[in-house]
Amino acid sequence: MVTIKFWGVRGSTPCANSENMGYGGNTTCVQICSPNLHELLILDCGTGIRNLGNQLIDHEDSLTGNIFLSHPHWDHLQGFAFFKPFYHPKGKFKVHLPPQEGMSCNEILQGHFSNTFFPVTLDMLSAELSCSSIEEGTHTFEGYRVQMMWGRHTIPTGIFKIHIEGKTIVFAPDNELPHDESQESEAYLEQFKSFIHGADVLIHDAQYNFEEYQSRIGWGHSNWEKVLEVTRESQIKKVYFTHHDPDHSDDYLKQRSDQIHQMAGTYNQAVELARDGMTVEIS
Numbered sequence: 231m232v233t234i235k236f237w238g239v240r241g242s243t244p245c246a247n248s249e250n251m252g253y254g255g256n257t258t259c260v261q262i263c264s265p266n267l268h269e270l271l272i273l274d275c276g277t278g279i280r281n282l283g284n285q286l287i288d289h290e291d292s293l294t295g296n297i298f299l300s301h302p303h304w305d306h307l308q309g310f311a312f313f314k315p316f317y318h319p320k321g322k323f324k325v326h327l328p329p330q331e332g333m334s335c336n337e338i339l340q341g342h343f344s345n346t347f348f349p350v351t352l353d354m355l356s357a358e359l360s361c362s363s364i365e366e367g368t369h370t371f372e373g374y375r376v377q378m379m380w381g382r383h384t385i386p387t388g389i390f391k392i393h394i395e396g397k398t399i400v401f402a403p404d405n406e407l408p409h410d411e412s413q414e415s416e417a418y419l420e421q422f423k424s425f426i427h428g429a430d431v432l433i434h435d436a437q438y439n440f441e442e443y444q445s446r447i448g449w450g451h452s453n454w455e456k457v458l459e460v461t462r463e464s465q466i467k468k469v470y471f472t473h474h475d476p477d478h479s480d481d482y483l484k485q486r487s488d489q490i491h492q493m494a495g496t497y498n499q500a501v502e503l504a505r506d507g508m509t510v511e512i513s
């Protein structure tokens with residue numbers, strides 16, 4: 231059975247406030263597991279990856295695997311230096327990042343680990359770490375395939391589709407579904423719809439509601455109403471909304487969840503707000 235573990239579902243910045251603890255304050259990190267998978271499969275390195283690393287070290291589990299980074303914005307990389315398996319001699323990881331303009335994956339990680347920002351540098355890690363670009367298209371790994379398409383965000387950002395044991399999981403934590411009716415936007419939406427069609431699970435950015443979105447057009451994030459509209463005919467078994475705004479309290483998100491369920495019900499869609507620590511089994 232394929233399982234998805236949400237280790238961080240917050241967008242933009244971690245928020246360690248009591249009013250956020252229900253949905254969680256850690257930024258984006260998702261793990262995909264299966265009993266047949268002998269290596270780790272991790273999506274993004276937000277602060278949630280710290281808890282994953284601690285659990286792996288405590289259980290002395292496998293410390294090798296692949297990490298797919300949608301893009302290098304802080305909130306998706308902030309937990310990187312706090313992932314304990316990187317400090318373990320048995321650790322062996324490959325990091326895959328969509329090509330960024332003017333900087334290699336190594337340069338980006340080295341910058342993140344430079345003395346100015348952090349006391350440990352990349353060459354001080356005990357684990358074997360390699361980093362490479364992942365291009366648009368399909369890539370085969372042991373036990374699964376990863377298909378990448380470009381998302382719409384403020385920097386080059388990947389949307390990953392994981393094909394594993396006959397299931398498909400689409401991961402799009404930062405993606406702005408456009409509202410304008412330009413030819414480019416229409417073409418993008420068609421490509422996106424075809425990419426997600428029939429997926430078992432879609433994990434998608436829904437940071438704003440329609441009203442909030444009006445003053446944030448071009449910031450690279452979606453509003454939940456648009457995500458429902460675009461995905462309603464895509465025959466997706468379950469949609470998980472993620473990248474919750476750090477200023478949205480549990481009470482607020484609970485209210486929003488009720489509104490979402492109401493609208494999703496009229497479209498006959500199964501939708502849920504992702505929570506920190508949530509485990510989802512795909513049957």
Ligand SMILES: [Zn+2]
Binds near residue numbers: 242306403404473
């Ligand atoms: Zn983000």
Ligand SMILES: [Zn+2]
Binds near residue numbers: 450
């Ligand atoms: Zn971002």
